[in-house]
Amino acid sequence: MGEAVAVSGRARLSKDRVLEAAVSLADELGIGELSMRRLAQELGVVPMALYKHVANKDELLDGMVDVVVKEIDPPADEPAWREVVRRRILSARSVLLRHQWARQVLETRTNKTPGVLAYMDSFIGIFLDRGFSADLTHHVMHAVGSRMWGFTQELFAEPADRAGEGAAEVDTALQLAMLQEMSRRYPNVLRIAMASSHDEGGVVGQGCDDQFEFEFALDLLLDGIERLHAEGWTSARG
Incomplete structure (x- = not known):
């Protein structure tokens, strides 16, 4: 049976x-x-x-990436490129938050899968179809980087949590010693790292609002792209 x-x-x-x-x-x-x-x-x-x-584990991972990428919302059919790009990126971020493993897999894949290529092609099309030159779009894609997938390397990322009895007490003492050493050797880094209130659970830094930090940087980037597009910027020299 x-x-x-x-x-x-x-x-x-x-x-x-x-x-x-x-x-x-x-x-x-x-x-x-x-x-x-x-x-x-x-x-x-x-x-x-x-x-x-x-065929193998690598092909399985490639296929899983394509499944996840398909969950990202398609670009809205509207003329304002900035909001279309912003919503697409935030949709990608939402998808990766649902699938916490996907970022690691995306970062380690060496082959561009059909799903990944289709997403990139569609993302580039948002700019080209709305009057961006190929030159500016090329540089925009470099600037956007992994942010188009909804993540970016964080400056104040914390190490993985330590486990075990008494770890919290050990960590507290260790962290205090590290802070004292940091204040002596790297005062500016420490000042900025501690500039906002901190509590448990952040990815950007303990207590930092991950979503706020991501959107803050995204909006700065989009503002700069908007200015360059309005000025008719080109990478040509001389």
Whole structure:
């Protein structure tokens, strides 16, 4: 009977089902716990059944990226490029917050998947279709960088939480010593890092409002792009 169930499960298997299950599993357990064997168990099939749909772990990860990218809202059909870009980026950020593992996978993939290329093509089209030159758009894409995916490297990122009994007390003493050393050696860095109220849970820095910091920097960037576009900026020299 068990064999019949497994055969039935394999018969119903498809690439879409494999990828959707992998995304759900990564959401639940984290990308580090995802393996072909664990995924096969989740789907109720033998591991070899998966290889009919994905050749290896790398192809699985590529497919998972495309599943996630498809969740990003398409660009709105309106002439004002700035709001279209802003909403697209914030949609991408919302998607990556739902799939916490996706940033790491996006950063480590060496191949541009069809989903990634389609998103990039669409994103570039927002500028080109609204009167931006190819020259300015090229430099805009460099400036936007990973922000188009909804994330950016944070200046005041905290190290991963330490676990274990008494860790909080040890950390408090250690942090106090580090702050004292920082105040002596790098006073300006410390002053800026501590410029806002801090409590637990931030990614940008303990207590920093991640969303606020992301949107603040995004709006600064968009303001600069808007100014250059209005001035007819070109990278030509001389």
